[in-house]
Amino acid sequence: MIYSSVTFIVLPGIIIISIIIENIASHLLRGSYVWQYNKPHFYLSQRIYMRFEFLVMRLLLAISKVWIIRNSRFLQLFLVKSITSLIQSEVYTLEECLKIIDSLYKEYPNAYVGIRICPCRQAREKYDKDLPNITDLTFVYSKTPGVKKHVQFTKYISIKQAKELLRKFDNAGLIHTMFGNCGNVIDGAFSLAICNCNRDVCIPLDVGLDLDLIKILYTKPHNLAIIDQDKCKGVENCGKCLEICGFDARIIDKKNGKVKIINDKCYGCALCAHHCPEGANSIKFLPKNKLNFYQNLFKNIQERYLLKEN
Numbered sequence: 001m002i003y004s005s006v007t008f009i010v011l012p013g014i015i016i017i018s019i020i021i022e023n024i025a026s027h028l029l030r031g032s033y034v035w036q037y038n039k040p041h042f043y044l045s046q047r048i049y050m051r052f053e054f055l056v057m058r059l060l061l062a063i064s065k066v067w068i069i070r071n072s073r074f075l076q077l078f079l080v081k082s083i084t085s086l087i088q089s090e091v092y093t094l095e096e097c098l099k100i101i102d103s104l105y106k107e108y109p110n111a112y113v114g115i116r117i118c119p120c121r122q123a124r125e126k127y128d129k130d131l132p133n134i135t136d137l138t139f140v141y142s143k144t145p146g147v148k149k150h151v152q153f154t155k156y157i158s159i160k161q162a163k164e165l166l167r168k169f170d171n172a173g174l175i176h177t178m179f180g181n182c183g184n185v186i187d188g189a190f191s192l193a194i195c196n197c198n199r200d201v202c203i204p205l206d207v208g209l210d211l212d213l214i215k216i217l218y219t220k221p222h223n224l225a226i227i228d229q230d231k232c233k234g235v236e237n238c239g240k241c242l243e244i245c246g247f248d249a250r251i252i253d254k255k256n257g258k259v260k261i262i263n264d265k266c267y268g269c270a271l272c273a274h275h276c277p278e279g280a281n282s283i284k285f286l287p288k289n290k291l292n293f294y295q296n297l298f299k300n301i302q303e304r305y306l307l308k309e310n
Helices: 002-030 041-064 073-084 094-107 119-124 159-171 203-210 240-244 271-275 292-297
Strands: 088-092 112-116 136-141 155-157 175-180 190-197 223-227 250-252 259-261 281-285
Touching: 041 073, 041 119, 041 203, 088 094, 094 159, 094 175, 094 190, 112 159, 119 203, 136 159, 155 159, 159 175, 159 190, 159 271, 223 259, 240 250, 240 271, 271 281
Parallel strands: none
Antiparallel strands: 088 175, 112 136, 112 155, 136 190, 175 190, 223 281, 250 259
């Protein structure tokens, strides 16, 4: 009885304190006033956060499984909004990622790209023999000499290799997501991270779907999948899009056995369009919904670089 009472009182306090610490740490390590790549403290903040990001993910996953969090919408919203006030999550298609990289290197030809292991895999200690494990791509540009050697990546790769990897990740069914507080150009420097997320591993996606917080964790989608019902062969003969959809945005029409899209859940990642053997899936661009990362990073780039079509 005493144990239960202590647990009921102490555990919520630990959770709330952990959230506050994570919030403060994120501000200190990734806030705009610190996250300036031409400043000396960039080295320390970048290295510390990248070294221990998997612990932040592990904490998020652990907190989401606690009874009081699962039964309190207030605490759920407090947890998620404390994170999303600092860390954005936005889904992009393969084609968009490739266009962004091309326009980025037109503007910053001396930028470099590093790749590292997925922090969610590290947090879960869940490594795959078939799917890629080293899937986080980060593009960095700074006027400060020596930044490159201070940042912890598994290795550095060329732009050509980065684009080849993005295609490989897309073929493997990984969702291209721009994560983090890193879409702005500050003093002519920037960092842009493209995470390539596995539905079974990604902790933000897992927590968002599990607690029905996906609309808060992820920014409003700028794409929407559509299905040509005439081309769709139905789940008995195919069902590939059901299998590959990472957002549970599809249901089976009981009348004809074909797939229907739940528009409210679709984030337009385009994996269904790329993997549908019948070409029944395609992507519609939603111009009213802005592309936050892209617009933040390239707000000063000329009109010819903006994405106008999918």
